Amino acid sequence: MEPIAYVNGSFVPHSEAKVSVFDRGFLFADGIYEVAAVLDGKLVDNASHLARLERSVGEIQLKLPETLARIEEIQKELVKRNNIESGLVYLEVTRGADTGRDFPFPKADVKSTLVMFTSSKEIIDAPSAKAGVNVITVPDLRWTRRDIKSVALLAQVLAKQAAAAAGCSEAWMIEDGKVTEGGSSSCFIVTRDDVIVTRKNGNEILPGCTRKAVVKLAEERQLRIEERAFTVEEALSAKEAFITSASVFVQGVVAIDGKKVGDGKVGPMTARLREIYVEFAKATAV
């Protein structure tokens, strides 16, 4: 059976899931998105994703077409309809479709667009969870408001395509000699002194939901965390490196630009944090 998507109030097969060519998401990247993981048919850390959604739309003065509670209901309904046990729910809100194309916000009677779809994906037992991933580095070309989770993702597309072309699954973006974040993940290293280092939130990076949860879980376990920028050289001489995101949870980085990190294997701290996060995800999924 064809999977079902949600488009502005209707549940429709993927092949019929369409938006107007006048949709401001299509014309202007005037929209916000979120991706939440699904485990055991339940939404992982979804309150955090919805809180970030609310913040992002607020930053660009975009009105949600539904309440957060209703959005979560639709997410759940879609997961159920598509029978997703392990996977992702994508949601996008845009400033709607006016009758023409004009940069400033449309009149208040143009309703925001809400689109959602799901995909099945093995997250817990993904092969890359055990083997780790290789990453490349690329210059960070993005705009200055990376804290807003907008669909203006062309720089990330180019970064992740460069990674794919090099046989890697992620690109670490570099600005002023420091790592900002991955194309679709937050970056961490574990120093020789077992300090977990990740960049501080600000306009320079997206405040990762999984990043936030991992930092909190680590702190609760009295692990040492430092929020600061780091260089690629520092990452290469670190004990471990890893990335976090809603779709990979915690994933070891075993090489950067073809150079081994640590012993070139997923390290014990990364493995432990992954385990802790999976436990949290399962225990709190809704």
Add this chain to the structure above:
Amino acid sequence: MEPIAYVNGSFVPHSEAKVSVFDRGFLFADGIYEVAAVLDGKLVDNASHLARLERSVGEIQLKLPETLARIEEIQKELVKRNNIESGLVYLEVTRGADTGRDFPFPKADVKSTLVMFTSSKEIIDAPSAKAGVNVITVPDLRWTRRDIKSVALLAQVLAKQAAAAAGCSEAWMIEDGKVTEGGSSSCFIVTRDDVIVTRKNGNEILPGCTRKAVVKLAEERQLRIEERAFTVEEALSAKEAFITSASVFVQGVVAIDGKKVGDGKVGPMTARLREIYVEFAKATAV
């Protein structure tokens, strides 16, 4: 009668002009656009727009789904079907719709999306052509590849919305104390010595088609042109300021952030360049 749009090979009424929610234009702003003016039912400076389209798609390795010659045929067909005498033709090419959402480029069998639509607009006798326009200044938040005419336009949306909220029709974007360009236009000043100044092309700005034509036409008339960055202070103490774009041609800027430029009226050089451009546009439209 409802206007007609072009979507991937079909001419359809605007209300039926739709793309998949999996279209990479909608999900990732992974697309390029162009806007050409129409005068007397003909395309203005279209070869220049198509050349820029070809360059932009090349920069992001996006394959055009049709030849430039065929694209121009479709533009003309659409202008005819919608009976546009004076107005605009918008065209957007995206990296197509895959079956799911994944950052790297899809497989080669995913065909690029091509969408076009038109709008009627008085360009020659627009009231703002005589009266000039007021602009505000905003920080330039954009990414570092502004020479690519991508649909990742959220920063421009926010800039032009700020302008609209202030009762202005354009926002000049400022970086490192200098004007880069307008939200959807190129910026010029005319100094006390009658030198026409506009920023040099580079990654910092879009190479404007109308900008290019105006510079060439001015040079042919032995007017003095200097391509360099300028500050807002310089613009405020200049004789004249103006903007150029496919949709406004040449338009006087009479105030910046509420402060008068020159005597607060459209200046003689601006009026002359507008006249020269209109003459060129009419003479060369196809």
